[in-house]
Amino acid sequence: MQSALIVGKKICSSLLLRNWVRPLSAASDKLTNVEVNDKTGFAKLTMNRPPVNGLNLDLLRDLHQSIQDIEKNKCRGLILTSASNTIFSAGLDIMEMYKPDQERLKQFWTALQDVWLALYGSAVPTAAAINGHSPAGGCLLAASCEYRVMLPKYTIGLNETQLGIVAPKWFMSTFRNVLPRRIAEQALTQGKMFTSDEALKIGLVDELAATKEEALLKCEKFFASFAKTDPIARYLTKKQLRHNDIKELLDEKVQDVENFVLFVNQPSVQKGLGLYLESLKKKAK
Numbered sequence: 530m531q532s533a534l535i536v537g538k539k540i541c542s543s544l545l546l547r548n549w550v551r552p553l554s555a556a557s558d559k560l561t562n563v564e565v566n567d568k569t570g571f572a573k574l575t576m577n578r579p580p581v582n583g584l585n586l587d588l589l590r591d592l593h594q595s596i597q598d599i600e601k602n603k604c605r606g607l608i609l610t611s612a613s614n615t616i617f618s619a620g621l622d623i624m625e626m627y628k629p630d631q632e633r634l635k636q637f638w639t640a641l642q643d644v645w646l647a648l649y650g651s652a653v654p655t656a657a658a659i660n661g662h663s664p665a666g667g668c669l670l671a672a673s674c675e676y677r678v679m680l681p682k683y684t685i686g687l688n689e690t691q692l693g694i695v696a697p698k699w700f701m702s703t704f705r706n707v708l709p710r711r712i713a714e715q716a717l718t719q720g721k722m723f724t725s726d727e728a729l730k731i732g733l734v735d736e737l738a739a740t741k742e743e744a745l746l747k748c749e750k751f752f753a754s755f756a757k758t759d760p761i762a763r764y765l766t767k768k769q770l771r772h773n774d775i776k777e778l779l780d781e782k783v784q785d786v787e788n789f790v791l792f793v794n795q796p797s798v799q800k801g802l803g804l805y806l807e808s809l810k811k812k813a814k
């Protein structure tokens with residue numbers, strides 16, 4: 530597993546150290562990094578897959594493991610952020626879907642489902658410090674959290690229809706959990722990418738922050754707002770509110786993988802993905 534976990538001393542003493550500390554891998558291997566603040570118990574989970582934090586199978590598996598570790602060790606909050614200065618996450622790595630190996634394609638989609646189930650259903654309070662662009666799968670991760678703070682002049686949204694792709698039901702439920710239904714419907718059908726200011730206005734993000742440090746502090750302030758609540762009552766309330774969305778995917782998990790595989794393998798979808806990749810590469814030149 531390619532992630533590192535750094536734990537502060539005070540937290541360690543109240544945690545099962547044996548399960549908590551995973552061996553550090555060489556710096557160049559790390560795709561996520563977890564740091565736990567020893568005073569607050571808040572965990573910062575940083576995605577680190579340059580250049581754009583494209584969500585490939587390895588990053589997704591790493592994210593899943595890190596979320597599970599944070600949960601197991603009863604951290605008091607999870608902040609998801611990015612090591613990049615300009616990109617939170619470019620969403621799914623299109624290379625995983627273009628001319629795919631069929632077995633890996635199934636594993637890839639299953640890994641995405643697992644990350645979503647772990648993050649959306651997390652018992653630990655969650656927040657995203659969105660320090661860069663956050664299209665598609667990047668937006669899904671941020672919207673799965675309970676609170677979002679974004680830096681100015683970036684974009685966020687579920688742009689799937691612009692790529693000729695239909696977002697699955699659980700992407701849409703995640704959006705609907707954050708946005709009023711009518712706005713969610715318009716945004717999803719248009720595949721609209723919102724600027725930071727627009728995202729704040731419609732409620733897709735909760736606050737803006739001038740710097741990443743400020744964004745992290747605002748996320749921590751959100752966690753501090755639960756200081757007077759019972760953590761179990763808090764979690765059970767969240768669980769009930771999100772229950773139907775989670776159950777819907779759990780009931781159809783295998784079918785959902787099959788639908789995805791069938792969809793991605795359609796010649797018209799492959800053609801569209803190929804053209805989109807080409808346009809991204811041309812833009813980079």
Ligand SMILES: CCCC/C=C\CC(=O)SCCNC(=O)CCNC(=O)[C@H](O)C(C)(C)COP(=O)(O)OP(=O)(O)OC[C@H]1O[C@@H](n2cnc3c(N)ncnc32)[C@H](O)[C@@H]1OP(=O)(O)O
Binds near residue numbers: 581616695
């Ligand atoms: C049934 C299926 C449902 C689910 C379907 C989809 C969900 C998804 O998440 S699909 C992915 C959607 N993502 C996007 O549309 C974002 C595309 N990327 C961008 O808009 C820009 O790259 C971005 C704004 C994120 C960053 O811009 P820049 O900083 O200017 O970087 P570059 O554009 O130059 O990109 C650098 C490098 O990365 C490659 N890249 C970017 N995004 C992806 C991606 N999602 N997958 C794979 N590769 C990606 C880009 O081609 C460049 O590559 P090189 O030219 O080889 O350097």
